[in-house]
Amino acid sequence: MIPLGISSMFLGTYLGCAENALAATSGIGQPIASSLPWYIARSAGITAYILMFCIIALGETMTTGSVYALITPVKAWTMHKYLGIAFGIMLLVHMFSLLFDTFMNFSVANILIPFSSSYSPVFLSMGIFGFYIVLAVLLSSLLVRLRFPSFWRYIHYLVYPLFVLGFFHGVFLGTDTTTLAMQIVYAFTGMGFILLMLHRWRFSQLRA
Numbered sequence: 168m169i170p171l172g173i174s175s176m177f178l179g180t181y182l183g184c185a186e187n188a189l190a191a192t193s194g195i196g197q198p199i200a201s202s203l204p205w206y207i208a209r210s211a212g213i214t215a216y217i218l219m220f221c222i223i224a225l226g227e228t229m230t231t232g233s234v235y236a237l238i239t240p241v242k243a244w245t246m247h248k249y250l251g252i253a254f255g256i257m258l259l260v261h262m263f264s265l266l267f268d269t270f271m272n273f274s275v276a277n278i279l280i281p282f283s284s285s286y287s288p289v290f291l292s293m294g295i296f297g298f299y300i301v302l303a304v305l306l307s308s309l310l311v312r313l314r315f316p317s318f319w320r321y322i323h324y325l326v327y328p329l330f331v332l333g334f335f336h337g338v339f340l341g342t343d344t345t346t347l348a349m350q351i352v353y354a355f356t357g358m359g360f361i362l363l364m365l366h367r368w369r370f371s372q373l374r375a
């Protein structure tokens with residue numbers, strides 16, 4: 168419940184800011200309804216991206232054991248699971264709210280089939296490939312983790328390319344990349360990801 172609450176808080180804060188900005192530029196009382204799906208898609212995309220980074224950071228530090236200096240294994244595992252569910256929900260909101268945006272006019276095929284849209288096809292498709300990785304990771308975790316642990320682990324390693332796809336998708340497609348807040352988010356998470364990779368690599372070297 169807490170991860171879902173945090174996700175809604177992010178979403179709510181962003182939408183509140185968007186509404187104020189719109190009121191300031193277009194006059195109080197102007198309807199925001201026509202742009203609402205677009206704001207929801209963007210705020211859910213940013214929330215999903217931040218959740219994705221948190222889950223990867225938590226998962227990596229669970230594997231290396233460093234997070235257990237701060238929280239117990241049960242708490243870490245529970246947080247990992249619920250953050251994963253919140254991430255999945257935010258990603259679905261991010262994608263499917265686009266279908267209600269009358270300006271961009273995305274079809275179901277455009278949001279599910281890579282390169283089917285003319286809107287920045289490469290960076291949009293990175294997000295779509297990311298969605299299929301998320302689907303594989305979530306389904307394998309729910310269905311085959313206990314029966315085929317090594318298969319599940321290989322699928323789980325796909326979260327590392329997932330971050331790279333999500334990063335380039337957000338940076339190069341996002342309207343909000345021009346804001347200082349998002350530039351700080353991308354710089355912090357991008358550098359954080361590189362440090363996590365180095366930490367993971369050192370851990371596997373020590374164990375070899």
Ligand code: HEM
Nearest residue numbers: 209212213216278294295297298333337340341342343344
């Ligand atoms: C791992 C999966 C994904 C993550 C982490 C993610 C995250 C993001 C982020 C952070 C942004 C920038 C938002 C902004 O600056 O306002 C964004 C933009 C966007 N995403 Fe995704 N996304 C993912 C998958 C998808 C998928 C599957 C679609 C389906 C079509 C999609 C469609 C879009 C579109 C159209 C934009 C542009 C919005 C804008 O111009 O601001 N994304 N995404």
